[in-house]
Amino acid sequence: MKSLFSEETKLQRMLDVEAALARAHAQVGTIPTEAADEIRKAATVKSVPVERVAMIEKDIGHDVMAVVLALSERAGDSGKYVHLGATSNDITDTATALQLRDALDLVEGDLQALKGALLGLAKRHRKTVMLGRTHGQAAVPITFGLKMAVFAAETQRHIERLQQARERVCVGKMSGAVGTGAALGPKALEIQEIVAKELRIGYEEAASQIVGRDRHAELMGLLGLIAASAEKFATEVRNLQRTEIGEAAEAFGERQVGSSTMANKENPVTSENVCGLARIVRGFVIPALENVPLWHERDLTNSAAERIMIPHALILVDDLLAKLADVFRNLRVYPDRMRENLEGTKGQVMAESVMIALTAKGVGRQEAHKLVQAAAKRAREKDAHLRDALVADAKIGKLLTKKGIDVALDPDSYLGSAVEIVDRVVKKYA
Numbered sequence: 001m002k003s004l005f006s007e008e009t010k011l012q013r014m015l016d017v018e019a020a021l022a023r024a025h026a027q028v029g030t031i032p033t034e035a036a037d038e039i040r041k042a043a044t045v046k047s048v049p050v051e052r053v054a055m056i057e058k059d060i061g062h063d064v065m066a067v068v069l070a071l072s073e074r075a076g077d078s079g080k081y082v083h084l085g086a087t088s089n090d091i092t093d094t095a096t097a098l099q100l101r102d103a104l105d106l107v108e109g110d111l112q113a114l115k116g117a118l119l120g121l122a123k124r125h126r127k128t129v130m131l132g133r134t135h136g137q138a139a140v141p142i143t144f145g146l147k148m149a150v151f152a153a154e155t156q157r158h159i160e161r162l163q164q165a166r167e168r169v170c171v172g173k174m175s176g177a178v179g180t181g182a183a184l185g186p187k188a189l190e191i192q193e194i195v196a197k198e199l200r201i202g203y204e205e206a207a208s209q210i211v212g213r214d215r216h217a218e219l220m221g222l223l224g225l226i227a228a229s230a231e232k233f234a235t236e237v238r239n240l241q242r243t244e245i246g247e248a249a250e251a252f253g254e255r256q257v258g259s260s261t262m263a264n265k266e267n268p269v270t271s272e273n274v275c276g277l278a279r280i281v282r283g284f285v286i287p288a289l290e291n292v293p294l295w296h297e298r299d300l301t302n303s304a305a306e307r308i309m310i311p312h313a314l315i316l317v318d319d320l321l322a323k324l325a326d327v328f329r330n331l332r333v334y335p336d337r338m339r340e341n342l343e344g345t346k347g348q349v350m351a352e353s354v355m356i357a358l359t360a361k362g363v364g365r366q367e368a369h370k371l372v373q374a375a376a377k378r379a380r381e382k383d384a385h386l387r388d389a390l391v392a393d394a395k396i397g398k399l400l401t402k403k404g405i406d407v408a409l410d411p412d413s414y415l416g417s418a419v420e421i422v423d424r425v426v427k428k429y430a
Contacts, residue, residue: 001318004102005311007050013095014067015043016199021086021174022078024194028187035078042074064088085184085191087177089298093211094172096310097201100219101170103314104162110321111159111226117328118152118233119426121145126422129411130247130338131349138349141342141411144248144333146418149425151233156429158226169219171202171211178297179207208297213288216306220288223313227281230320234271234278237327241268247338251330270323277320284309342411347386350409351376354390354400357408361399371396 003009019040026036042048048070057066065088072079083091126145131138174192175181181188196203204211240248250268252258258265287309291302342349351372358368375396379389390396390405400408407413 001103001106001315004099004106005315008045010095010099011048011050011053011067012045013098014064014091015045015048015071016098017091017094017172017195018067018071018082019043020195020198021084021090021191022081023198024174024191025081025084027194028190030185030187030191031081031084032078035075035081038078039071039075039082042071042076047074062088064091067091085176085181085188086174087183087209089210090172090174090176094174094195094199094201096306097170097172097211098199100310100314101166101201103318104166104170106318107223107226107314107321108159108162110318110325111155111162114321114325114328115152115155115159115429117325118148118155119430121328121331121333122148122152122422123426125333125335126419126426127415128333128335128338129342129415130335131342131345138341138345140349140352141414143415143418143422144335144338145422147236148328149422151229151236152429153425154229154232158222158229161222161225165218165222167202169215169222171204171215172196172199173204173207173211175204175207178209179204208294210294210298210302213291213294213302216310217285217288217292220285220309220313223317224282224285226317227278227320230317230324231275231278234268234274234324234327237271237331238268238275241271245337245341247334247341249332249334250327251332270327274320274324274327277316281313281316281320284313346379346384347409348376348380350386350411350414353414354386354396354405354408357404358396358399363399 019036022031022036022039025031026033048067052073053063053066053070056069057063060066060069068083072082075082122145124145125148126143128144129141130144130147132140132142172195173179174184174195175188176183181192184191192203237248237250239245241250249266250270252266256266258267287305291305294302354375355365355368355372358371359365363371371393372390375389375393376386378384379386382389387405387409390400390409391402396405
C-alpha cells in the first residue's frame with residue numbers, strides 16, 4: 001500500500017495520464033500518432049525521474065507544470081503536444097483515481113482475509129456456549145461462533161460498500177480549466193471518454209475544475225466505517241482477554257515480552273494498536289467533508305488536507321486490517337473458561353428461559369416476568385443458585401417440576417437459532 005503512494009508511483013500515474021491524453025488526441029486526429037507514441041515512450045519514471053521533476057518544481061514552483069516540462073524534455077519535438085488542452089487537476093485527479101483503484105483492490109483483499117478468519121472461528125465454535133453480555137453485564141447464553149458470525153457479516157457489508165463505492169470513487173476528469181473542455185477542442189468529450197476507458201476508471205460527467213470532492217468524502221467515510229468496525233472487533237478481543245473474563249486472548253510468542261517489570265503479563269497489544277490506528281482514520285472523515293464545499297469552480301483549500309489524509313488513511317486501514325486478521329487467525333479461545341463464567345452466575349442468566357417456560361404453562365408473560373424477577377432477587381440476596389429459589393417458590397412449583405426447572409436452566413438448551421444462524425452466514429459468505 002505504501003508503494004502506491006510513493007513519490008515515484010505518484011509521478012508514474014501522472015505520466016500515465018499524460019500519455020493517455022496524448023493517445024486520445026491522436027485517436028481523434030488532433031495530434032500526430034507518431035507524437036503520441038513518442039510521448040508514451042517517454043512517459044516513464046526511468047525517462048522522467050523524480051529528481052528531475054523536483055529540480056524543475058523548485059525553480060518554477062508548480063508541481064504539475066514541472067512534470068509537463070520534464071516529460072516534454074524527453075519527448076523531443078513531440079513535447080509540444082504534452083498536456084494539450086488539459087489543466088493541472090485533469091492530471092492529478094485522474095492520477096489519484098488510478099491510485100485509489102489499486103488501493104481499494106488491496107483493502108478489499110484485506111477485508112476478505114479478515115472475513116475468512118472470522119468465518120473460520122464461527123464455524124469452529126458454532127456450538128461453543130458462552131455468556132452473552134449487555135451493558136457490561138451477563139445476559140442470556142450465546143455461542144462464540146455467533147459472535148464471530150456477527151463480525152463476519154459486518155465485514156461482508158464493508159466489502160459490499162467498497163464494491164459499490166468503487167465506481168463513484170475511482171473517477172478522473174479530462175475537461176480543462178473549468179469543466180467546459182474548451183481547450184481540448186470540439187472532440188473534448190470523446191477525448192475524455194477515451195482517456196477514462198484506457199485507464200480503466202470512470203470520468204466526471206459534469207466537472208468543475210476538479211473531480212467532485214463528495215467522491216473523496218465517500219471514500220473517507222467508507223474507510224472511517226471500516227476503522228470503526230475494526231476497533232469494535234479489537235475491543236471485543238481486549239475485553240474477553242481481561243483477567244476477570246479470560247475467555248479469549250491474542251496469540252503470544254514464545255519469546256514475546258508482555259511487560260518490562262510484570263513478567264506474568266500477556267497484553268492484547270495488537271488489538272490495542274488497531275484501536276489506536278482506527279481513531280486516527282476516523283479523524284480524517286471531517287476534513288474530507290470540509291473539502292466538499294469549495295468556492296465556485298474550485299479553490300485550493302482541499303489540496304493540503306488530501307495530500308495527507310488519502311494516503312495515510314489507506315495505509316493505516318491496510319495495516320490495521322492485516323493486523324486484525326492475524327489476531328483472529330491465531331486467537332486463543334477458552335471454552336472451559338466460558339463455561340466457568342456461565343456457571344458462575346448461579347443460574348441468573350437463565351431467568352428469561354424460566355420465564356418463557358412459565359408462559360408455555362399458560363402464565364401471562366408479564367406475570368411470569370414478575371415471578372422470576374422476584375425469585376432471582378431472593379437468590380442473589382442469599383447468594384444462592386436460582387434453581388433453589390425457583391424450587392422454593394410455591395407458585396412456580398405448581399407450574400414447573402424440578403425436572404422442568406432444570407431443563408429451563410440448561411444453557412445448552414437455550415441457544416435458539418444460534419447454530420443455524422452461524423451455518424447460514426458461513427454458507428453465504430465463505
